[in-house]
Amino acid sequence: MKKLLLFAIICITLASCGPQIYQASSFKDVKDTHKVVAVMPFDVTIESRRLPKGVTAEMIENQQRDYGYGIQSDVYGYYLREMSKGKYTVNFQDVSKTNALLKQAGISYEDLRLQSKEEICKLLGVDAVVSGKATMSKPMSDGAAIAVGLLVGAWGSTNSVNTSITIHEGKAGDLMWKYDYVASGSVGSSRESLTNSLMRNSSKKFPYKKS
Template sequence: MKKLLLFAMVCITMVSCGPQIYKAPSFTEVSAKHQVVAILPFDVTIESRRLPKGVTAEMVQDQQRDYGYGIQGDVYGYLLREMSKGRYTVKFQDVSKTNALLNDAGISAEALRLTSKEELCGLLGVDAVISGQAIMSKPMSDGAAIAVGLLVGAWGSTNAVNTSITIHEGRAGELMWKYDYVASGSVGSSRQALTNALMRNSSKKFPYRKS
């Protein structure tokens, strides 16, 4: 039984629905001047009607915040690997610098929702910011999926994970690009697997990609 559970935790199954893509008509013109882009912590929501015994709302909030920073780091790592192959027209600010500047300005992960993108670009000294959202829909009815996530860092058994990645330019904070992706995962669907699935699918349409 233990071997079976371990196997389930290791195996990854990720099934996606067709993505929804938005690209502003002015993106090519506006992005021609972009040199440095920052990646913000992702906004993560874990939806559940009931929490398992021993799991508090504060613990879930901490987990959401940790996953948000984790996905930020995963996206940065993915983009760095692609950038090393000369595939992008811009550079990406180190996330440790991004988070240090946000911390110094007193902007928490939760406060990012209330801060305009143009203000963030000015604070970070970049031409645009990449942000994103991940909503894990209803886990198992007994809340076991959240307990798994809190204990071992896995997403747990979910109906779907709705994710999106967006780019806002710095001058007016306008939305320049948005990619929506829906993935369903098993117990083994880790944060890294989710991020890789999102980036792998969006990379072909990523607007800073060299033609």
Template sequence: MKKILLVLFLATTFLSGCGPQIYQANNFASVKQKHKVVAILPFEVLIEAKRLPKGVTVDMLQDQQRDYGYGLQGDVYGYFLKQVSKNKYSVTFQDVSKTNAILNGAFISYEDLRSYSKDELCQILGVDAVVSGKATMSKPMSDGAAIAVGLLVGAWGATNSVNTTITVHEGEKGDLMWKYDYTASGSVGSSRQSLSNALMKNSSKNFPYKKS
């Protein structure tokens, strides 16, 4: 059922997207000169559902959100590794397996991450900055019956939407240095990689650690 739930909300081919909104701190050009190692946190994921069908519990939904959050973390790290190998970035990225091991060793669960400030997380992880993100999945369906139909037949139409955000916070004060908001929408037929690919393809053009 958990795997089906993943397909239910997230099997989306991103055919179109609203124009991105980008924020960058005025002093980031000077601040980033001190940054050498950046960690990528598991993404915060929210699957919006007003009512769940019979057989789908809140715990199942939360498990799916957590699994998807770690999946996006790995996808983004993989993308960054390719760019680093091409000498496109001025920083390196901490291996996500190390990031997660350190967090686990500090007894910081996925659900606990939002209770910590970004500077606290940077200190715990031993990095100069952190990349974090959020993905909110939504459907124009308001009841469990519609969700149940989607589970059974795998048909969701062409109005899926995913609001995604990727941010960079520096490690000394935890200040927000860069933020990229993007909304993607499309039709059924793909996977989590569609979201990460769409997000990184667009945000990487303006990623602040990109060498000029």
């Protein structure tokens, strides 16, 4: 009984004992019409209640942006490898084209939160978009941190990173699929390990995967 109670407490503390998955009932009817999907820069938030000496809010904002584009590239690379093996029913737009179209339209990284997925799909000329969020309590200690003047280990690795990956279809911009995942421990110590963990787990339930 005590073991069960302890397990329940741990689950509540972590908010989830496993990934949370949502899929719209209508997705099955529309996903077969999807041919090209774009991967968006991830929305990264670094929760920084107290900044280390010499670290400014601007540095944190720059790091969030760097990680956002970095995770986008990592996710696209993962899909590209799987796509080359014939595992998916869709193709993925090159992220360099995606980002170039966004820039041409005057949409910055910070502006993406204000844009509807329907507008984004039309702008990019795709049938759906993959996007995601990552929220961490401390900056990760990798090369990107060094680039903005943060010392490796200044805050240490993140204890946990709350991540999600979503799919919105283009006609109405509706949410079709969502996968929530909590990466913890050493998984959150670098951007690459975080992305690999997220993709390794979410890919098992990825709706565009051939059956």
